[in-house]
Amino acid sequence: MIARDLHNKLVDTLQHFPAVALLGPRQVGKTTLALEIGHSRNSLYLDLESEQDRAKMAQPEFYLSDHQDKLVIIDEVHRAPGLFPVLRGLIDRSRRAGRKNGQYLLLGSASLDLLKQSGETLAGRIAYLELTPFTVLETPEFPSDELWVRGGFPDSLLADSSAESLRWRQNFIRTYLERDIPQFGPRIAAETLRRFWIMLAHNQSGLLNSSQFARNLGVDVKTVNSYIDLLVDLLLVRRLTPWHSNIGKRLVKAPKVYVRDSGLLHALLTIPDKEALLSHPVVGQSWEGFVIENILGSVSDDVQACFYRTAGGGEVDLLLSWPNGNLWAVEIKRSVTPKLERGFHSACTDLNPSRKYVVYPGSERYRMALDAEAISLIDMVRELNDIGE
Known part of the structure; x- marks a missing residue:
């Protein structure tokens, strides 16, 4: 166990x-x-x-x-x-x-x-x-990408094959839609909520556009927001809020949304294994959500998490605001040769974070610039975990 x-x-x-x-x-x-x-x-x-x-x-x-x-x-x-x-x-x-x-x-x-x-x-x-699904700290004996592909639910991760894992996740989704979700609120047609959940999966790490979702589903914006609230309350979807501060910039105000467990994300999109995932358009967004869930599972409740984006192109994937006022800027790249982009530099000029990290799928930790480091996910969460102890 x-x-x-x-x-x-x-x-x-x-x-x-x-x-x-x-x-x-x-x-x-x-x-x-x-x-x-x-x-x-x-x-x-x-x-x-x-x-x-x-x-x-x-x-x-x-x-x-x-x-x-x-x-x-x-x-x-x-x-x-x-x-x-x-x-x-x-x-x-x-x-x-x-x-x-x-x-x-x-x-x-x-x-x-x-x-x-x-x-x-x-x-x-x-x-x-x-209690979240399994994290990278809890599963060091598994191949590095298996947790990402299958997600952290025990029965999915420990399944004997990729096909069995996917089948478990698909049954999990069906059970939630048909049996569990009706217990928590007004009766919602399972097929409508399934379509919405799949739309969220296609929109992984994107800005929440309730009006667009409402048009696609044929419902009103209030109904879409109630669906989002329900999935957030059930700890299945994360709503990551934007950074708000009076810094003289036009900031994006809409939250970003993520299907929290990467395995459920892949099941919703019918992605059966790693090979299919690596060739799928959602691969980068899936990795981003996976990294964010592991990071946020390693910080204490008094650390505020958000993202930063301006109309002028400044952007940080994840901003950690510590109780002492320090900011950590975390960029997430699904590349073994990550590069810092202009938007990240622009955002850091605005925010002046005390630490800058680029989380990538490699294992080596190295300095990318004078004050920015490339770091593996496991090393990132270990560092955060050590701070919390």
Whole structure:
């Protein structure tokens, strides 16, 4: 079994909060990680997709009161929206009795849904962590591009063949569209949402043009934005915001959008393997999204991420803004001989970043200019990970 980098952070967070919500898409490994932690202590696992476990929780206050000496792991917690006020009362009662933290580990497949339900009810009592698909730091034993091509969902990455991996991802997409997504909002025709998801895949790393999507789908802009919001909330799509600052430049205001897992991106575009990907027009944009997901999975929550683009052509693929005010400019190139372009130099003149990197698929780290380095993705995330420790 592949060890997850989030393991130690989750254990530590449980020591400091009565409740921890572990968020992530379905099949990303939340249950496996939770049970691994639960095996090392007195714990109880409840799956709210199980009729038997839902029956146990018909009167949650009575049932959970009998297990306050355990770490209670509640899977698919979004199925019980009325549970959070109950948890608040139980947590407060335990606090008054002098009991320790680490009482509840809540697993959910959507971010905003849980935040809405628990944000006020459990304020000061709950911490949120996101489990992403596997990252390059977690899978050093795999060929360098296999994680990129197949994506980081465990069953996809560990499949016996490329065909089996693609088949798993296609079934995953179908299940989300037909069974899972209807749980989280108004009924949306699965075929319409599939078409929209595929459009997003073709637009990988592009600026969000809601009006164009609306025309292509035959719906209004408000509906398109609700689709985007839903896929973002389900942690399947990333909306990367543009840099906003009064620097006397005309800045692009639309966000960029990415299908977060590269394997799902390739499945949506029916790209079966590396050879097909390398000859596909989306190859550069796919690599960009893959790099961004790995980088953002290695920085702390207080680091702000955005992109920079001006009407005059200045552009940085990823801008990391640190709490101390420092900026890191990260350019992403799918070339073993990357070159710094005029737009990057122009943007750096505007922004004056403290560090400049070009992430590329090679392994050698070297200086490209006086203050800019070419760096591999694995070295980049290791550096970020070391800072966060």
